Amino acid sequence: MPPSSPQAPAPLLEVRDLFVHFPVKMPFIQRLFSFNRLAVHAVDGVSFTLRPGEIFGLVGESGCGKTTVGRTILRLMQPTSGRIKFEGVDITRTKERRLRPLRKRMQIIFQDPHASLNPAMTIGHAIGHPLKIHGLASGDKDVRARVLSIMQEVGLTPAEQLYSKYPSDLSGGQKQRAVIARAIILVPKLIVADEPVAMLDMSIRAKILELLLNLKRKFDLTYIFITHDLATAKFVCDRIAIMYLGRIVEVGPVDRIFSDPKHPYTRALLKAIPIPDPRRRGPKTLPKGEVPDAVHPPAGCRFHPRCPAVLATCGWEGRDFIDYLEERRLNPEKVQRDEEVLGPLDEWWAKGFRAGRKIGKHDPAQLIEHVRRILTEAQPQMNQAVRDVSVRDRQITVEFHHPDPLSPKEVEGRLVECLLY
């Protein structure tokens, strides 16, 4: 059902162009002299809409910004810009005092149940704590009764006995049940579940997931389910957003995305998952390298330096050329000639779409010729993206074309941000 259809219920949460940047800590002197403040681009333009009653997955590798999105939605972190609307009310800049009543309606479950429970608080006290904070109970007796009933609900039994235990007396699964109980005792509308089973043993993960699904039906909850585990996301979620370096690259219904992933990153992720069936072993084509630094995200599509389906227009830039030079030095046949003509790698610089170095006493014509030659040995898409190789003022410069503009496109029932479509 497309979001614009008239039967669609009002969204529970709307996130528009959310940016969350964290300043990079620098020594005072350095800060005085640097013009641009460096920032980690944790979330860099994320938009999505959450319908009541759905389980929406935010899926991606570490550092993709999924946790930051989850926490910013609850205003546990401050957005740099963008808009967050909860039940139609803009909460992007709401003051803490006025946010508090809303907090009853949105709760979070963290990954590490041990770290989310105060070791000096009994389980019963911890679960009942939100009732006291929000002044929702008429007395200690009332709190106790409601805590015991919610403990039954989450399977923390025998509740009477566990009520006065401390977190250290409980197993990992039981602790996570306590954390869940604390989150739902206020009967919230929205729960952000941040890797709720990642720390648990395989044999008990299913129990906790089942509990979350049952509670959702019973209390009419809506979940944002944050995970790096695609298999869990597939089982649990209705819709998922695949995130990469602060952006959503593909978002849509779970069955569509898993049966026919469109973004090359989604495809790579799905292929990389180890399959628990030794008969289906085989070589995999994996994207090279790792997730780059979020302080300087790649130009154009952020996945382009690793993408197996990359185009010439995806955002090739100066540092891709230097990475390529570095890659060549791993090849014993090429290393010697490259070192002779191109010199040590640390004399090369990259800035935006250009890379270069001072040529010293080298013959400019020979240098240009060598650079052009090695470009023909690179990925053809990189070579096609080169705008010019030139020598000016004793500097050799390799310059790339600017990338084509990128925006999410509707492809077979989901949104994909990729120039292939």
Added chain:
Amino acid sequence: MDPVLKAENLSVEYLSKKGYVHALDDISLEIGKGETVGIVGETGSGKSTLAKAILGILPLGARVGGNLLLRETDLTRLRGEPLRRIRGRDIALIFQDPMTRLNPLMTIEDHFLETIKAHESVSDREAHERTVRALTSMRVPESRIRNYPHEFSGGMRQRIMIALAVVLRPSLLVADEPTTSLDVIVEAQILEILEDLKKVSGMSLLLITHNLGIVSEICDRVLVLYAGKMAELGPVGDIFARPIHPYTRLLLKSVIHLETKELYSIDGTPPDLIDPPSGCRFHPRCPYAQTVCSEKVPPFQEFRPGQPASCLFGKDFLDQDNAA
């Protein structure tokens, strides 16, 4: 073929405040040359204790019983210098988190020089050349040899750890959850590297993991541990397709993978190893348990060639399988 490493009735006990923890009990396992053996189990199954016992890095006060033979040498009898000579040269270890195992104040090259020179008397020049070769084979460029650990990404650090572990060409590499802190794509890259490395060097690999997907991707044989005891051992194909022990069956069933249609979990939690359950240690959680299971310790016996398991009803499960 002679095994590279042979554990015979190995047991390990730790002293804790509440008494002795029976972390490993009666483990017998042979690892052949060039073989990859996976050790799987939940938290507290004893899988990391096994790795530590092999490397001789158990905490002080641990009681070790049985033998651990590296060719003719019994590792459990070695202390100090003789053990140090074997560790690193014959047996090497890679850990879950490389950052905690690399010294932040040393360059990458210094790590290698230290390791090489601790075991062999070679010239600086040769040590340097071997370092470069080891690193470039792991796709770490020579230009970064004088960088510090924090200047590398997680995957790159794990590749450096692997290069450092294998620079002395050990016959056995023990990998304790080597990819657990990595993302899936980098994890797959590291597994590929380990496989290539094995092909080139012929070394054996003992892979300790809780991830059954990884086991199925790269292991030849699997040992399933439960509460410090061997539940089942066998070729990876048989363990995944025709497991015998109920614990193996249920553990496989509880894995959430892309084709999961129904969630499954094992009731209860792993037992306290200070006072482990009587009889079969799995009986309190086993849906097939009979009274006898709490009375009699099941022997670890072969049900199919090369596939022993410790279950009193193994024969019945086998017959059911054969009938099906």
